[in-house]
Amino acid sequence: MTPLLMLITILVLLAVGVPIAFALGVTALVFLIFFTDLQLNIIVQQLFQGVYSFPLLAIPLFIFAGSLMNQGGMSKRLVNLSLALVGMIKGGLAFVNVITSTFFGAITGTAAAASAAVGQIMIPEMNKDNYPPGFSAATTSAGSSLGILIPPSVPMILYGSIAGISVADLFLTGIPIGILVAIGYLIVAFILSLKNDYGSKGKAFSFKFLFKTFIEAIPALIVPFVILGGIISGIVTPTESAALAVLCGIVVGFIFRELSWKGLIYALEDSVRNTALVMFILATAGILGFSFSALNIGEQMIEPFMQYADNPIAVMLLASIILFIGGFIFDGTVMVVVLVPLFLPLVQATAIDPLQFAIVVIIVWGIGQQTPPVASGLYITTAIANVSMLEASKYNILYILVLVIALMGMIFYPDIMLYFPKLLIQ
Amino acid sequence: LPGGDEGNKSDSVTLTFAFELPNDHPWGKGAEEFKEIVENETDEEVKIDIQGGGSMGDSGSEIQEGSSVGSIDIGISSTPLSEINPYAEIFSLPYIFETREEAWDVLDGTIGEEVGERLEENDLKHLAWWEDGFRQVTNNVRAIESPEDFDKLKIRVPESDVRIDTFKELGASPLSMSFSEVFTGMEQGSIDGQENPLSVVESSSYYDVQEYLTITDHVYTPASLFINMDKWESLTDEQQEIVLKAAEEGRDVNRELNAEKDDELVDSLKEEGMEVNTIEDPEPFQEKTKPVWDELADELGEEAEDIIDKIQDSK
Amino acid sequence: MRAAHRYVNLFIKYLNNTMLFAMFIVLLLQVILRRFIDIPWAGAEEWALLTMVWITFLGAYQCTVEDSHLKMDFLQNVFTSKWSSLIQIISKSIVVWFLFMANVWAYPFIQSAGDKLLPMSKLPMWVPYGIIWIACILMFIEVIYQIVKEVKKIVISLRKKEHNF
Ligand code: NA
Ligand code: NA
Numbered sequence A: 001m002t003p004l005l006m007l008i009t010i011l012v013l014l015a016v017g018v019p020i021a022f023a024l025g026v027t028a029l030v031f032l033i034f035f036t037d038l039q040l041n042i043i044v045q046q047l048f049q050g051v052y053s054f055p056l057l058a059i060p061l062f063i064f065a066g067s068l069m070n071q072g073g074m075s076k077r078l079v080n081l082s083l084a085l086v087g088m089i090k091g092g093l094a095f096v097n098v099i100t101s102t103f104f105g106a107i108t109g110t111a112a113a114a115s116a117a118v119g120q121i122m123i124p125e126m127n128k129d130n131y132p133p134g135f136s137a138a139t140t141s142a143g144s145s146l147g148i149l150i151p152p153s154v155p156m157i158l159y160g161s162i163a164g165i166s167v168a169d170l171f172l173t174g175i176p177i178g179i180l181v182a183i184g185y186l187i188v189a190f191i192l193s194l195k196n197d198y199g200s201k202g203k204a205f206s207f208k209f210l211f212k213t214f215i216e217a218i219p220a221l222i223v224p225f226v227i228l229g230g231i232i233s234g235i236v237t238p239t240e241s242a243a244l245a246v247l248c249g250i251v252v253g254f255i256f257r258e259l260s261w262k263g264l265i266y267a268l269e270d271s272v273r274n275t276a277l278v279m280f281i282l283a284t285a286g287i288l289g290f291s292f293s294a295l296n297i298g299e300q301m302i303e304p305f306m307q308y309a310d311n312p313i314a315v316m317l318l319a320s321i322i323l324f325i326g327g328f329i330f331d332g333t334v335m336v337v338v339l340v341p342l343f344l345p346l347v348q349a350t351a352i353d354p355l356q357f358a359i360v361v362i363i364v365w366g367i368g369q370q371t372p373p374v375a376s377g378l379y380i381t382t383a384i385a386n387v388s389m390l391e392a393s394k395y396n397i398l399y400i401l402v403l404v405i406a407l408m409g410m411i412f413y414p415d416i417m418l419y420f421p422k423l424l425i426q
Numbered sequence B: 001l002p003g004g005d006e007g008n009k010s011d012s013v014t015l016t017f018a019f020e021l022p023n024d025h026p027w028g029k030g031a032e033e034f035k036e037i038v039e040n041e042t043d044e045e046v047k048i049d050i051q052g053g054g055s056m057g058d059s060g061s062e063i064q065e066g067s068s069v070g071s072i073d074i075g076i077s078s079t080p081l082s083e084i085n086p087y088a089e090i091f092s093l094p095y096i097f098e099t100r101e102e103a104w105d106v107l108d109g110t111i112g113e114e115v116g117e118r119l120e121e122n123d124l125k126h127l128a129w130w131e132d133g134f135r136q137v138t139n140n141v142r143a144i145e146s147p148e149d150f151d152k153l154k155i156r157v158p159e160s161d162v163r164i165d166t167f168k169e170l171g172a173s174p175l176s177m178s179f180s181e182v183f184t185g186m187e188q189g190s191i192d193g194q195e196n197p198l199s200v201v202e203s204s205s206y207y208d209v210q211e212y213l214t215i216t217d218h219v220y221t222p223a224s225l226f227i228n229m230d231k232w233e234s235l236t237d238e239q240q241e242i243v244l245k246a247a248e249e250g251r252d253v254n255r256e257l258n259a260e261k262d263d264e265l266v267d268s269l270k271e272e273g274m275e276v277n278t279i280e281d282p283e284p285f286q287e288k289t290k291p292v293w294d295e296l297a298d299e300l301g302e303e304a305e306d307i308i309d310k311i312q313d314s315k
Numbered sequence C: 001m002r003a004a005h006r007y008v009n010l011f012i013k014y015l016n017n018t019m020l021f022a023m024f025i026v027l028l029l030q031v032i033l034r035r036f037i038d039i040p041w042a043g044a045e046e047w048a049l050l051t052m053v054w055i056t057f058l059g060a061y062q063c064t065v066e067d068s069h070l071k072m073d074f075l076q077n078v079f080t081s082k083w084s085s086l087i088q089i090i091s092k093s094i095v096v097w098f099l100f101m102a103n104v105w106a107y108p109f110i111q112s113a114g115d116k117l118l119p120m121s122k123l124p125m126w127v128p129y130g131i132i133w134i135a136c137i138l139m140f141i142e143v144i145y146q147i148v149k150e151v152k153k154i155v156i157s158l159r160k161k162e163h164n165f
Helices: A002-015 A020-035 A040-051 A054-071 A074-086 A092-105 A111-128 A133-144 A154-163 A167-196 A207-232 A241-255 A261-294 A297-306 A312-326 A332-338 A340-350 A354-368 A376-385 A389-412 A419-425 B026-041 B060-069 B086-092 B100-108 B110-122 B161-169 B179-188 B198-203 B229-234 B237-271 B283-300 B302-313 C002-036 C044-066 C074-078 C081-113 C126-164
Strands: B013-018 B046-051 B074-077 B124-139 B154-157 B173-176 B193-196 B212-228 B275-278
Touching: A002 A020, A002 A297, A020 A040, A020 A261, A020 C081, A040 A261, A040 B060, A040 C044, A040 C081, A040 C126, A054 A074, A054 A111, A054 A154, A054 A241, A054 A261, A054 B179, A054 C002, A054 C044, A074 A092, A074 A111, A074 A207, A074 A241, A092 A111, A092 A133, A092 A167, A092 A207, A111 A133, A111 A376, A133 A167, A133 A376, A133 A389, A154 A167, A154 A332, A154 A340, A154 A354, A154 B179, A167 A207, A167 A354, A167 A389, A167 A419, A167 B179, A207 A241, A207 B179, A241 A261, A241 C002, A261 A297, A261 A332, A261 C002, A261 C044, A297 A340, A312 A332, A312 A340, A312 A354, A312 A389, A332 A340, A332 A354, A340 A354, A354 A389, A376 A389, B013 B026, B013 B060, B026 B046, B026 B237, B046 B237, B060 B074, B060 B124, B060 B212, B060 C081, B086 B100, B086 B110, B086 B161, B086 B212, B086 B283, B086 B302, B100 B110, B100 B124, B100 B212, B100 B237, B110 B124, B110 B212, B110 B302, B124 B198, B124 B229, B124 B237, B154 B161, B154 B179, B161 B173, B161 B212, B161 B283, B179 B193, B193 B198, B193 B212, B198 B237, B212 B229, B212 B237, B212 B283, B237 B275, B283 B302, C002 C044, C002 C126, C044 C126, C081 C126
Parallel strands: B013 B046, B013 B074, B154 B173, B154 B193, B212 B275
Antiparallel strands: B074 B212, B124 B193, B124 B212
């Protein structure tokens, strides 16, 4: 009963326009005041504890790195390379978009960074070529989920630190899964473009153009190897790899001579804002998490699931459904910090492969970034394309379907889905 | 709802009992014993609400802070205790205790009481010395047989000056690293090893990424069981006595289980493929780490020196 | 008043940017010192996390000033301006209540827990707690300021109505 009351309170607060961060904090506070006799001077401690965790440093630093790489011209060069690869096909810009997102996913750790970088270049280009703006926004938004599936990935760092599993293994698992999803996106883009006759043919394929753009993109293409290599060789820990990514952004920016002092300041300002948006919600979610323990809500929420404790598939399906529904209004970060720890004992009891459950959570996290109203993939892309989130979502449903198929594959056929990852890990 | 319907009986009080480790850890078992005794002997006038697994705070720091401001009633803290009571660090000096029994004698006697009382400055009433137990070293380079084997090993230690100094004196390169990064850090080789009680080595699956386990017994980590001072003073004399007794009974469960478990853990870690060796003669290690004692004594002053001497004499 | 408001915001924005860059430098130094110079910097994590606390809470202040916190304002868009102002006042008052409670409780808490030192950097805890407190006070003032503006809007629109009659 209490969990439901809390959810209703949060929704009412959101409906009158209270920012999400405050809606969470107010709800926690109201329930703590009315239903416990705890000393509430602890609220500052909980705000503090909500953000005082080393792996969370990956969030601001990867956001900063993404912004720097965008300012430093990396995204433009990756777009050119993708153009040389697939630009000649009819409807090719949609493919270029997906492939650029795949490349960019390999150099950044968050979806928002990926959608901003790719969207700023690709959406105007697609508009010029008469693609519907909703489709351009949806393609970019969906592509941005590759930012968290393909390593480096902030969600994987956070999940690994909370569940105590190897982030390096998670990263390696993300490579084939991310590529599979990217192929799924290409198929969707192909079907939609063909059916609706989107776009025109680009320049004919030329090896010269491919070679030129490849050379130009080399520094950007090296970045993923530097980051992954840094982790695998043990030079940096997964969280520190975010600082390595920032360093790459600065160095490559200077190599390209495209990163100016002004660009650096802009990247800092932009990153502070985007960091605070996520982290402040996480801070107030800290109070919410505390109220969960004080009111024993964790137990109340998990109890109904205990009857499925002998059925791994049921546990994963239920967890996915809860995270999927939560994903409409909560960022994945909040859910992984507040909700996922409630599931972990159950996962252990059910003997689900921790890697399998981790990827299930990350894929649902990616889906949550595509479902409005809170959809980090859609914010920037719809703003650039100047369409409503609903309009973009009409096209996005098919891309989301790709993620859902990947999710089902992960739940029902883990052996197939984890075949290549396990090879990589060994 | 907790505290709601049950709190109506005006003569009954519910105390929350929080710790960071899971409920099936010896702390949890000790907490159960504590709860049973308190509830039975006070005729449920005092009830205990056990909040294990970090649900009210996932570090000793957070829990001692919560207890001292009153959002938590009863709590346990081990290593972070020295943040609010630097004298507790004395018990964590390298090789100051060679056996469990030696440590227990000191902690349960006047010295333990004296150090425990210092928590009162933080509005905490110390109830009994529970334990985290002896800490052991794992690493990926070599089995530790003599202090020389520590040479240049990158060992992750918790955030404590004494611990860092200890490993410096042994010749290692100690460093602090967020607990959450330790597993991947050892797997990928950012660090060579770490030191923790065996229960942590097991529960964090360090056996998957570490080759050597050395039973060094280099540090004994006690843990203070404390209660918020206002809550303590609100109890009747009789209730206070029962709580103290229960704290000691719970402590004994905690200690017994720890001792039992350590033997089992060595076997199961061997089965997981770790190469285990034991340091039979700790003397060369003691010699090397002696400067750490002097440093701490210098830092804390005469009283600390006094306590160290008393511990030495008690052997 | 308005100038002071602008300078405070500008100053905090500038400090926030500096803190983010400092976070990067601290982590980079940590890696370099550990890996290449072999003198691990024990306090690095605490310093980096301190910048994080700063960016989170004073960044949240910046978002409050810019009114860019994530929210769903569909109700406000549905209604006419007067009603939308009223709903804004309600939602902002709820925020003010939360910040007020946080501020009231922060003081005794920092008094009792502020002396504790962070284990490696030896920084007293009142520093990070104080950052949170100051940010909450600044946000409190800012939201009150915004509420006053909304009230003025309503008053003006009511006056206009009177004239129409
Ligand atoms: Na990525
Ligand atoms: Na969503």
